[in-house]
Amino acid sequence: MIDLLCSHLEDCGTPRYFCFSIRCEVCGEFWYSSSVPFSKAAQAARHQEKKELYDALYQREKQRARLSAGQEARERFSQCPICRRLVCDTCFLICDEMDLCRECAGRMQEFGEPVAP
């Protein structure tokens, strides 16, 4: 699940901070991860001669930020077992037999409560 989430993460950070977003495949709403500042943003802006060094540090911190964004997203997204899409908690229903996304539940006339109304 964490791999699936990470593969859906869109990079929306800047040179100063890391941020990622995921789009719910049912309602199309974007969710944004908490942004994490690049610890060396100020130094990187000041020392152009060490650009490569700061680029490497940036990439390393970005990897870490991506993983934690994936973990954060796990609390808010589920994968529908029928259509396999990644859906937000508002679109994911707790049904009697199996938890489903809103669209699959509607098609099969299953009723349930959303994870997060």
Ligand SMILES: [Zn+2]
């Ligand atoms: Zn949704």
Ligand SMILES: [Zn+2]
């Ligand atoms: Zn579905």
